[in-house]
Amino acid sequence: MTVPAPRVRRRPRTPGRLLPLLLTTALLLPVAFLVVQAHQLVDTDRDVVARERLGVEYLRALGPVTDALVDAQSAAVTGRPLRRDTLDQAVERAATVDARIGGELSTSERWAGLRAKLEALPERALTDREAAFTVYGEVTDLLLALHNKVRETSGLIRDAGVDAYFLQDGVAEEMPEAMVAAGRLTDLAVLMNRRSEAERLQSLSQLATLRAAALQPANDLANNLRAVVENTESADLGANVLTPFDAYQRAVETMALHSQPVDQAGTVDTTRLLAARNEAQQAAKQLQPVLLDEIDRLLAERLDGLDRDRLLIIGAGGLAALLLVGLAVNTWMSRPRDTSAAPVAGDAPAPPPGVRWDNAGARPVEPPPALQPVGQVHEPDRWRPFDAAR
Template sequence: MSRPETSRPEPRRQGRRVRRRVAAGLAAVAVLVPYVVTLALFAQRQTADLTFARDERDGVTYARALVRLVAATADGQSAAVAGRPVDTGRLTEARTAVEAVDARLGESLGTGKRWDDLGTALDAVLDRGPTGAAAYDAWGQVVDLELALTAAVGDSSNLILDPELDTYYVIDAALTRLPRVIALSGRVADLTRLSGAAEHDAPGLSEAQRAAAGAGERVRSEFANEAAALDRSLRVAFGATRSRTLGPALLTRLDRLRDASNTLAPPGDALGVELGSAGVTQDQAARVQVRDAAVSLAASATGEIDTLLGTRIDGLTQQYRIAVLLAVLAAVGVLAAAWVAAGPRRRPEEADDAPAADDTGDGPAVDDLVLEAEELLAGRRLVRSGRALSSSRDAV
């Protein structure tokens, strides 16, 4: 007895294959799409951090030039108050350096108008050539404009918002404290000269001398507080940093500045400030020591900040490139999964000519077992029918 022919359910098998393919593709897409989105967001964040750090680096470049200009202007103020000629060569050199930086970075940092106003004020005081108390006021206004410009650079370049503890405190010292220490040291010495190094309640003082003496005491105290705050900021940075060069590069210069500051504003209740001409000479010498130590410390501090920011930028750049590469690879994976889910498309005539799964012999094992079971069931039905027919004949 021959086994009856049964048709293989090719449409059903093809449907199951399509469903498996779609399910696998959708699962891959479901896994990869969130991964791609996460990488894209990470890359976007890295881009923002890179922009932030690069703006900070521009601010450091600008601040480095400004510190030297503040020092040169404070020297000009002291010379004018004493009635001496102003060193215009040093002042012009420092001014030219800031002009070059502003021409390159002024637009991005938004310093153009402030720098123009500062230049106008500096030209005006040089043209007038005041001396004595008038010079103290006129040059003091120029120094105030320079300090305001320094603060504006810190704001627009994000330097005052630096996220790292060590860099933040070094920036605070170099950008905020050091320029003020330089300016205040000059004012202490100038007010000492204007008051004749007398105490504000000394007998026989003119009204102008008495006012200068009182202002000198206040400015000396302000200078001492600023120098102490600078010292604290840098020592916090030394304790928080992972840099091997920050402490060694700045510590000796910081000690030198502290010694000079203690000479200009001795610590303790008894200031120990000399009176009369000796006091004027002492304060002028201490002012020069403070200026030199502060300028040296500022140059080293801004250099260390630039190095720390450069290291940070390199790390962020590497992370950004890795994130972009992984995002691209994941996106390719999503496209591949989507293609698998869609399946290759064939023209109708190709589908008609395609060989059946029976001919290729590559159907799933489960499908073959189902078909064999169906064939066995069909054969058993035929056997039962034959037996029933034989029994009927015997009965007849």
């Protein structure tokens, strides 16, 4: 007795099994491209913001240099003893910052030239005060140019945020220009009082020019801060800025008032003018770190947002990849398979349709005869009586 061989399942054809993998790969490629592109855009924005924070750090180091240089100029013009140690310490701190980030901001060359000028300043007050006014004026011009260089190379001047833009414009351009112009205004008034009456009258136009140069950036700074305080979402900025800002604005207005000649000879009340300038300088010293801290806070929040965006991009890309791979695996595992079996040599022939094998598998079993309706007679039985008579 021959037992038929078990049926063997045949694997699907190779193209059908590879199709899910090909589709998954075709979908993963554009997903990976989009993830990489989005990640690069976020990294680019992050580099821009990080560079702006470097600019804030550099400006923070230049603030004390500006204060010390303006004080040194006033001391040289008025004949007071120079406090060179304050200026030297500010220069050393700025040099440390430039050595660390100056190469990235492309300020090393400008700083080297400015530092050479600062170190070349005389240790003692010059006998010729007019010459001292000119020498210090050249150095302060280089310092203001360095402020602008930092704004440009760090990208602060192109910041897209409204608050950050107005703040950097005020603290990095308007405030240094106003402080330098205020120092020159008071120093010129001191020099004018030492000149002859004819020379004083000739210098009134120069005094008016310096007065405008001091008031214009101060007014621009006031407008910038007013716009920031009115539109900012920070609850602490208004309280921190208003007090030193009000003191600075009052001092500038007082300074402008006392820079006017008190007589027809062109004499200026330098005592009150110097007092007003000192008040303005002290208010500016308090205001500058507050503004720089606010800019740095805004940039830090922007960096945190970009870091979150980068994590979301990576997470979304990874999730999309997992879903596509899971879909491909599921399609692979659930694909229907061909269960038909090919005949094997030595097996019994397959039964015809309607015939099944017996339990032993030795021979086919005839199907049972079909049931006939009651009263119906088969065709052969109907002719049987005629066959008997014959």
